[in-house]
Amino acid sequence: MEDKTVSLVNGRFNVGYMEAGSGPDLLFIHGAGGLMWDPFLEQLSQHHRVLAPKLPGTANSTGVEWLMDHHDVFYFYWDFLDAMGVDDVIVVGHSMGGWFAAEVAAMQPGRVSKLVLIAPVGLWNDDYPVADFFAMLPNELVPALFHDTEHPGAKMMTAPPPEDPDELRTVTVERAKMMQTAARFLWPIPDKRLSERIHRVTSPTLIAWGASDGLVPPQYADDFNRAIPNSEVAMFSASGHMPQVEEPEALLAKLGEFLSA
Numbered sequence: 001m002e003d004k005t006v007s008l009v010n011g012r013f014n015v016g017y018m019e020a021g022s023g024p025d026l027l028f029i030h031g032a033g034g035l036m037w038d039p040f041l042e043q044l045s046q047h048h049r050v051l052a053p054k055l056p057g058t059a060n061s062t063g064v065e066w067l068m069d070h071h072d073v074f075y076f077y078w079d080f081l082d083a084m085g086v087d088d089v090i091v092v093g094h095s096m097g098g099w100f101a102a103e104v105a106a107m108q109p110g111r112v113s114k115l116v117l118i119a120p121v122g123l124w125n126d127d128y129p130v131a132d133f134f135a136m137l138p139n140e141l142v143p144a145l146f147h148d149t150e151h152p153g154a155k156m157m158t159a160p161p162p163e164d165p166d167e168l169r170t171v172t173v174e175r176a177k178m179m180q181t182a183a184r185f186l187w188p189i190p191d192k193r194l195s196e197r198i199h200r201v202t203s204p205t206l207i208a209w210g211a212s213d214g215l216v217p218p219q220y221a222d223d224f225n226r227a228i229p230n231s232e233v234a235m236f237s238a239s240g241h242m243p244q245v246e247e248p249e250a251l252l253a254k255l256g257e258f259l260s261a
Contacts, residue, residue: 001018001019001020001037001041001042001045002018002019002020003016003017003018004016004017004018004019005017005060006080006083006084008063008076008079008080008083009063009066009079012063012066013056013061013062013063013066013076013079014060014061014062014063015053015054015056015061015062015063015080016053016054016059016060016061017051017052017053017054017080018035018037018041018050018051018052019049019050019051019052020037020041020042020045020049020050021044021045021046021047021048021049021050022048022049023047023048023049024047024048024049024088024090024113024259025048025049025051025081025084025086025088025089025090026044026048026049026050026051026089026090026091026092027051027052027053027077027080027081027086027089027090027091027092027101027104028041028044028050028051028052028092028093028097029053029077029091029092029093029094029097029098029100029101029104030052030054030055030093030094030097031093031094031095031096031097031098032095032096032133032179032182032186033095034054034058034059035052035053035054035058035059037052038244038245038248039248040244040245040248040251040252043248043252044092044252044255048090051080051081051084051086053077053080055073055076055181056076056181057180057181057184058181064181064184067184067185069185070103070185070192073100073103073185074100074103074104074107075107077100077104078104078107078108081111087111088111088112088113089111089112089113090112090113090114090115090116090259091104091105091112091114091115091116091203092115092116092118093116093117093118093120094118094119094120094242094244095118095119095120095121095215095216095241096121096182096185096186097120098117098118098119098120098121098122099120099121099122099186099192099194101115101116101117101120102115102117102120102122102194102198102201102224102228103122103194103197105200105201105203105205106197106198106199106200106201107200109200109201109202109203110202112201112203113203114203114204114205114206114258114259115201115203115204115205115206115228116205116206116208116255116258117205117206117207117208117224118208118209118242118243118244118251119208119209119210119213119215119216119241119242119243120207120216120220120224121186121189121216122189122192122194122198123189123194123195123198123220123223123224123227124189124190124195125219125220125223127219128217128219128220130189130215130216130217130220131144131214131215131216133215134179134182134183134187138157138158139158141157141215142154142157142158143214143240144213144214144215144240144241145157145214145215145240145241145242146212146240146241146242146246147210147211147212147238147239147240147246148238148246151245151246153242153245153246195227198224198227198228199227199228199229201228201229202229202230203230204230204231204258204261205224205228205230205231205232206231206232206234206254206255206258207221207224207225207228207231207232207233207234208233208234208236208243208251208254208255209221209233209234209235209236209239209243210235210236210238210239210240210241210242210243210246210247211235211236211237211238211239212237212238212239212240213239213240213241214240214241215240215241216241218235221233221235232258234251234254236250236251
C-alpha cells in the first residue's frame with residue numbers, strides 16, 4: 001500500500017489517498033469514521049487496483065470548504081477518478097461512503113461496472129430510523145456497531161485515551177474533524193433525497209449488511225434492494241455495522257463471487 005497525494009480542480013483540493021494492487025480499478029469510499037487500510041482492503045488489492053481517497057476535511061485531505069453540499073461531494077469523487085485516469089470502475093462504499101457510492105453510480109451509471117454497498121445510509125423510513133451516532137457515547141456506540149462487543153475493534157473504541165499529551169491532542173483533533181465533516185453532509189438524511197435518484201443506478205449491485213447492525217437497521221437492505229433494479233442482498237449473521245471488520249473472510253468470499261460473475 002502506498003499513501004499518496006493528488007491535487008484536484010486547479011489546486012482547490014489536496015487529497016490524500018491510498019493505492020495498492022493491480023487489475024480492474026476499484027474505488028473504495030470510506031464512512032464517517034475515516035479511512036483505515038485494513039485486511040479487507042489489503043485482500044481486495046490482491047486482484048484489483050484499489051484507490052481509496054480520504055474525503056476532504058479528514059486526515060490530510062484539504063479543500064472541504066469547496067464542498068458546499070452533498071452534490072459537490074459526488075462530483076469530487078469523479079474528479080478524483082478522472083485524475084487517476086479511471087474510466088470504468090468498481091465502486092465499494094461503507095456506511096456514509098455507501099451513500100456516496102450509490103450517488104456516484106447514479107451520477108455516471110455508464111462508468112460504474114459493479115457497485116458494492118456495505119451497510120449504506122441514504123434512505124429513510126420512520127418505522128426504523130437510522131441511529132444518531134453523533135449523539136452516542138463510545139459505550140453506546142460499540143453495541144450498535146459490533147455483533148461481538150469483545151471484538152478487538154470494539155475494545156479499541158473503549159480503550160483509555162492516550163497518556164501522551166501530543167498524541168491525545170492529535171487523536172482528539174482527528175476525531176473532531178471526521179465528525180464535523182460527516183455532520184456537514186449527512187444530516188438530515190431524508191432531505192438528501194437519494195430515493196429520488198437511486199433508480200438511475202444500472203450497475204449490478206451487491207448490498208451487504210450485518211444482521212446485528214444497531215446503527216443502520218438491516219431492514220434497509222430490502223429498501224435498497226427494491227430501489228436498485230439489478231441488485232442482491234447478502235446478510236452476515238455475525239456482524240454489526242461493519243461486516244468487513246467482523247466477518248472479512250465471508251464478505252470477501254461473497255465479493256469474489258459477485259465481482260467475477
